[in-house]
Amino acid sequence: MNFSTKILLITTALFLGACSSNNNPTGAGDPVEQPPTEFAKLRSLNASPDGPNINVIVGTTAIASDTDFMGASGVGSGPPSSQAISVEAVTPDGDVEIIAEPPIALFVDTVTTVVVTGLDGAQVLSVFVQDDDGVSAGSAKVFVVHADAGVGAVDFYIVAPNADLDASAPVAADIDYEESGAPAEMAAGAYEIVVTGAGVPGDVLYNQFISLVDGDDLTMAIVPDATGFALIQVVSMDGAGATTIYDIITPAFLSVDHLSPNAGTVDANSDVPVDPTTLVPDMVYLDSDGGDIEPGPHTVSFDGVAGTLTSADVAGAPGSYDAVILDGSLVSVGGLFELAATVFTESPRPVSSYAKARLYFASYSIGDVDVYVVALPVTEITGLDADIEGAAWRDMTGYTPLDEGEYTIFVTEANDGESPIIPIFSQTVTLDNGGVYTLIISDVDDLGLEFQLTIREDNESFFAGP
Secondary structure, rough: OOOOOOOOEEOOOOOOOOOOOOOOOOOOOOOOOOOOOOEEEEEEEEOOOOOOOOEEOOOOOEEEEEEEOEOOOOOEOOOOOEEEEEEEEEEEEEEEEEEEEEEEEEEOEEEEEEEEOOOOOEEEEEEEEEEOHHHHHHEEEEEEEEEOOOOOOOHHHOOOOOHHHHHOOOOHHHOOOOOOOOOEEEEEEEEEEEEEEEEEEEEEEEEEEEEEOOOOOEEEEEEEEEOOOOOOOEEEEEEOOEEEEOOOOOOOEEEEEOOOOOOOOEEEEEOOOOOOOEEEEEEOOOOEEEEEEEOOOEEEEEEEEEEEEEEEEEOOOOOEEEEEEEEEEOOOOOOOEOOEEEEOOOOOOOOOOOEEEEEOOOOOOOOEEEEEEEEOOOOOOOOOEEEEEEEOOOOOOOOOOEEOOOOOEEEEEEEOOOOOOOEEEEEEEOOOOEEEEEEEEEEEOOOOOOEEEEEEEHHHOOOOOO
């Protein structure tokens, strides 16, 4: 088990090799003219809202690795051919093939988008093909695909802001799951995306304002919402990757933690809206809370009886999940342990087939440590390699997939990840499939003589709906 920060890797290299050669040695005559190379193009999107991160393999080459929900690869290119496509789930027990498709034809001058859709355990591969014929000067082009199995047929409009839909034509009309519209060109400029039930302009499922830039060549996918606020979301893919265009009603999400053993009672406040707003009042040591907030940049401050102790700036993008952690000592010890508010941004999206957990090191007195995450019934660490080596104060791991069950967390002095060594402390926790957790290692009090582990359930700390 590797309890370490997960890094999203998008492979934008060629998915198939294409080469040309010149067999004439230098000075042996004019080069042989090679015919122009013709290419097919391919990319992938993960649209499974409760499924694991995925790898997408074309032939024997991975075009996407460890891709999260709403993540897409860049566009890779290679000679037209037939290629088998398989999809692997990234699980606690390794990469497991979940989809194996017979070879599909990749045609010259086309872009093929393969989309993993459906819920965990029932994912399927949807394939969408469009011509790769460029964009007219001064224009943008949009190709709409439907990748949400839970939504019926829709009309997809790109119109002037606040336009009358009854007097407008959708760019993709009456498209159902696994269907697409025809690529549509429009002048670059300001627009509004509106998605409605098919043939019912008043049945608005989604809307958001966008700007289309000269030369944009975008594939927009309708995908499920995972925030609990909207009905659907839209993912926009260009040649490099993907951007989620969140529905206008989607808020930002924020959690706050009080992890200073001697800072006393504090209020967590925000300057959005303009008048200061108390997010969480009367927080004491080890308190944690959270919820949805108005999107936009703002400052989160932790205020005590004598005023602001510390603060941090949060971007607050729609659909983002920020954790703001207050820790350190109110009484500085040689300037080493001063209070600070630190921001961590990572999606706590649950996966139904396993748990996800991360560790935060809030103790300023524990020193550098190794951590062993041991599944019961194993009860000792002799002969095991540490899952986290040399962790220090204020380190945060990324969310790591773990099988459902009971685990003992052993913390030892840093020892290059080697055991045996006497644990500083140990504690048992229970993790459930679909659970998302932050495990916090902290001091029992400001003396720093004893340590403890507390568990925050991020599914509850971040609100999952209005």
